[in-house]
Amino acid sequence: MTKTVDKVQKTTTIPNEERLKQLKQLYPECLTEGQVDFEKLKNTLSNEGVEELGDERYLFTWAGKREAIHLRNIPTEATLKPDHNDSLNFETSQNLFIEGDNLEVLKLLYKPYFGRIKAIYIDPPYNTGGDFIYPDNYRNPLDSYLQLTGQVDSEGNLQTTNPETSGRYHSTWLSMMYPRIFLARQLLTDDGIIFVSIDDHEVYNLRLMMNEIFGEENFIGGFVWRKKAGAGADSKLFFRQHEHILMYAQNKEQIAELFQPLTEKQRDEYKNPDNDPRGPWASTDLTRTGDNDPARIYEVISPTGKKFTYCWTYTESNFQNLIDNNLIWWGKNNNSKPKRKRFLKDKEGLTPRSWVDIALTQDGGYDLEKLDLSVFDYPKPVKLIKLFLQIATKANDLILDFFAGSCTTAQAVMELNQEDNGNRQCIMVQFPEPTPEKSAARKAGFETIAEVGKERIRRVCQRTLIPSGFRVFKLAPSNYNTKNISQTDGSHALFSELEDTLDPLQEGWLVEDVLYEITLKEGYPLDSAIQPVKELTTNTVFCITAPNETQSFYVCLDEQIIETDIERLKLSKKSVFICRDIALDDTLAANLALQCRLKTI
Ligand SMILES: C[S@@+](CC[C@H](N)C(=O)[O-])C[C@H]1O[C@@H](n2cnc3c(N)ncnc32)[C@H](O)[C@@H]1O
Known part of the structure; x- marks a missing residue:
C-alpha cells in the first residue's frame, strides 16, 4: 500500500547526523548535498591553506583509533526493557539503574538525554592489567554483548582483561574509552561538567584523549585525591598515595563560578x-x-x-x-x-581546591560495611563523590555514572538530596560483570556486580530511610525486527518491499517493552509517564508525557484501529499518533495523516 506517513525509527539516531547539523550551521559552505566537502573544510579551517598542514602536525593517535571513531557512529539495534521486580518504587522514582554495556546504553540515551545531564562522574577501569576491559566488536556490537554476558571461565570471571604484555595495552584501553567519553559529552548540558577518576597508568593518555574530545580549553582542572594514609608498604620504589580526577566542562565559558562547601x-x-x-x-x-x-x-x-x-x-x-x-x-x-564583617550565610563556599583530602579508600569500604554489604573491592568513598556533586550540581540536576560498580554515586546523590532538600536524579549504568566465584559477593549470593549495585541502592533507601527508589532497565535486543536494517547485500531492496507485509515486531513482544522502546526512540526520557487513555472503549491507547517535553504523544499497539474510537482523542495537526502499520487500511491512514502527525511501526 502507498502511504505517506512517517516511520518510527528502528534504530537510534546516528550521532554523526547531529554533528553534521552543527557543522552545517557553522560552515554551511563546507556541505554540498548533505555531504561534507573535506577539501573546502580544510581550506576554511586553515589560515595558511591546506598545503601548510603537512604531516608534521600535532597528533594524538593509537592503534585502532579509526575503528573506535567508527564504533561511536554505528547505530544500536538494542533497546532497554523495564524490570519492575528489580526496581524500587518504579512508578514514582526518577532514578535509573541500567544494566548493560555502557556504549550501547549511551547510544540509546543519546536522543532522550542529549544536553540534559548536569554532571557525569565515572570511575572507569584504570587499565591495571587485571581489570575488565570491554572488548568492543564494531561488526556486531549487540550480538557480542549477548555472547559476552554468557561467557565466563571456570572461575566465573569474564575472559576480557587487558594484560600489560598485550601488544596493544594502551591502545585497547583508549579504544574502549574514546567512543564512550565522546557520546557522554553530548549528553551534558551547556554548563555540564564531567569528572573522571584515574591513576598513573593512564592519566596522561586520558588527558590527551579528553583534550581532543572536549577541547583543551574546557579542562577546568585536575584534582589530586589523597587516598592512602600511613607508612606505605605497597611498592618497592614509590608509595603512591593519590589518584587523579580530571574535571572538564562541556563549555567552560558557560560556567560563571564554582564552589565547594566549607570544611x-x-x-x-x-x-x-x-x-x-x-x-x-x-x-x-x-x-x-x-x-x-x-x-x-x-x-x-x-x-x-x-x-x-x-x-x-x-x-x-x-x-x-x-x-x-x-x-x-x-x-x-x-x-x-x-x-569588615562577612557572614557565613552569604558564603556559598570556596573555589574548588585541587588538593582533596576528605576521605580515604578505606572509607569507601566502611560506607559499604555500614550497609552490611562488604562485597565490592575498593568502592569510592561517598564523601568524595558528594564533593564533586556539590561542586557541579544544584537541587534539581540530573547526574550520570556509566561505570557505576557498587553505585557509590547513587548513594552520594541520595544523601546529598537528603542534606540539602534537593531533588537530584541519577542514572547508573553497570555491566552485569560476574563476581568472581570465590568472592565475598558470590558467597553472599550476588552473581554480578550489577546485582551488588542494585542492592546497595535498595539498602540506602530502606535502611537510611531515604524516600527514593529507582527504575531498573536492562539492555536487550530491539522489539523490532531489525535484521533488514543491517542487510548490506543486494537483498536489501527485497526486504524493503517486504517490509510492509511483515510484522515489524519480534515474536513474543510485550506491550510495555515496545512502549518504552518507542519512548526512547521518540527522544522521551525513561521516567516519562505512560498512561492508558480512559475515554476510549475499544482501542487501547497510551499517552506518553515527560516533564521537560512540551507535548505528549499517543501510541496504540492494537492490530486494528477503530476510527470512531480514535476520534475521542480529538487529535490536532500537532498531535503525534503512533500505531502499527498493519492496523490501518489506506483510507484510515490517509484520514489520520490529515488530522495529525501519524507514525507507524
Ligand atoms: C572501578 S569500578 C567503579 C566503582 C565505583 N565507582 C564504586 O564506587 O563502586 C568500574 C566498573 O565499571 C564496570 N564496567 C566496565 N566496563 C563496562 C562497560 N562496558 N559497561 C558498563 N560497565 C562497565 C565494571 O564492571 C566495574 O564494576
Missing part, C-alpha cells in the same frame, strides 16, 4: 561575638595596599574615639554605609583597627 574547620572560623542577628561572621582587612589613591586615604574614628588613618578599600561614603549597617567590627573593646 568543618573553615566553618568554625565564623563566630558571633556581638550576637549579630544575621548569624556567625568572620572579619576581613579593610586597608588597601599597592596604591595610595588619595580619595581613599581618610581618618575613621572608633566608637570609643580612637582615630585610624589608612588607605582604605572603600571610599569614605561607602565606609560610612558599612558603619551604619553594623558591618564594621572594632574589636571587643570597640577601639581596634576596623574590619
